[in-house]
Amino acid sequence: MKLGRLIGSAITLAGAAALTLGVAGWGAPSAAPQATAKPHFTIGFIPGITTDPFYVSMELGAKAEAKKLGVTLDWTGNSQWNYSLQDPYIYGLIAKKVNFLVVAPDDLHASIPALEKAIAAGIPVGTVDTTVSDQKILKFMITSNxxxxxxxxxxxxxxxxxxxxxxxxxxxxxxxxxxxxxxxxxxxxxxxxxxxxxxxxxxxxxxxxxxxxxxxxxxxxxxxxxxxxxxxxxxxxxxxxxxxxxxxxxxxxxxxxxxxxxxxxxxxxxxxxxxxxxxxxxxxxQKPALEGEMAVQYAYDYLTGKKNLIKHTNYLTNILVTKANEKSESQWFYK
The missing domain is CATH 3.40.50.2300 (Response regulator)
Structure with missing residues (x-):
């Protein structure tokens, strides 16, 4: 009798547990795990000067790539070629805490201190078109050959x-x-x-x-x-x-x-x-639009942990154009 009651009690408890689980299964659903928000990145981009058609073409390439990747491109700079006029724009993007800084430095040597301030603030830096003498401080360098x-x-x-x-x-x-x-x-x-x-x-x-x-x-x-x-x-x-x-x-x-x-x-x-x-x-x-695209892509790769995809030193091939091949190469003309 004792054994029978124990078995009966066990069955009763098992049934109750099953009923309880059944009610839980059919009742209010348990909370779904929260999706992790995708980080949004801002890439600061400073050309040598803003008004030159070479850099206008670069801007078009950079903006197209930024749109494709879903990042914000903060394109800013000065209309004169002078590192002392360019540096305040670098400091401005440091203050904005952009996630990555791409610059076409106006001076091989004198532009370095401003870039080092960005790096000290935790902002990685890459150069495009022009560069600086100390390329070890850069995550990448893109230019024409x-x-x-x-x-x-x-x-x-x-x-x-x-x-x-x-x-x-x-x-x-x-x-x-x-x-x-x-x-x-x-x-x-x-x-x-x-x-x-x-x-x-x-x-x-x-x-x-x-x-x-x-x-x-x-x-x-x-x-x-x-x-x-x-x-x-x-x-x-x-x-x-x-x-x-x-x-x-x-x-x-x-x-x-x-x-x-x-x-x-x-x-x-x-x-x-x-x-x-x-x-x-x-x-x-040269190919400024392609340089702009590559710079944004590399910055994005760095920020998303794909550093293995970044080639540090990049030389793009130039094209010699005469009247003879002008039509076939006109897609490279600056805007």
Whole structure:
């Protein structure tokens, strides 16, 4: 009897437990686990200057990538190329506590202290287009292969002038990583042609009017110059204006004995116009929109723990554009 009562009690308890579980199962549902909110990131982005078509194209690429990834892009900067004017924008994004900072530094050396302040505030930094001398502080560096671009220009010049004669360079102020390397690449390559002499390497202060004056002076001092290499848009358009006014421009279709060949870096609207009208015969074209896209993608990869996808040092290939291939390469022209 005792055993029977125990069994009966056990069955009764089991039934009650089952009933209780049944009621719990069919009653009010238990609370579902809360979904973890996806973190939202803000990427600060400071170009070399805001108004240049090169950086406008970069902004379009960066904004498109930010929209695709669902991040906020805080694009800001100054309209003049000057590190002392650029630094306050870096400090402003530090104050905003952006999650990542991408910068096209205005000076190879002088821009470092402001970037180090961002890093000290816990904000990782990457550079795009231009960079700084201490790249160990960066999470990535994206730029064109400027040395190779300078080599392209030297080979083109050498071929056009028959591998002999005088040439000149219209340069920018030293201390800007991109133009320094473009000049280095050109001068290194041109030395391989023993019958070509570089008779001038002038600084323009990034002003077309200064470039025009420089070319006037070069041609006055060295009337036998056969070709000019301009390291950026301002140098290129200024040089084109000078040669036009001096009636020393060259033509791909009808080369003349006294005409001066002109090749310039970049593909901003005034340069494309000069290419079309024959004032410039060749352009070394970069890919700023792609640089902007890559910078935002790498910043996002860093913030989402995909650091293995980031290549620290990135050199994008330039394109040599003439009238012959202009249509097929026009997608790279700046906005």
């Amino acid at each position: 400027n040395i190779l671009g300078g080599e392209y220009a030297a080979r083109w010049v050498a071929q056009k002038i028959g591998y002999k004669g005088e040439v000149a360079v219209v340069n920018d102020e030293p201390g800007i990583s991109t133009t320094d390397l473009r000049n280095e690449g050109f001068l290194t390559q041109i030395k391989k042609y023993p019958h070509i002499k570089v008779v001038a390497d002038e600084m323009t202060n990034d002003e077309p009017s200064v470039a025009e004056t420089d070319v006037n002076s070069i041609m006055l001092a060295h009337p036998s110059v056969k070709a000019i290499y301009a390291v950026n848009t301002q140098a290129g358009t200024g040089a084109a204006d000078a040669l036009l006014h001096l009636h020393r421009g060259q033509s791909l279709a009808h080369p003349t004995k006294n005409g001066v060949w002109l090749i310039a870096y970049d593909a901003e609207p005034p340069e494309v116009t000069d290419l079309n009208n024959g004032s410039i015969q060749a352009l070394i074209v």
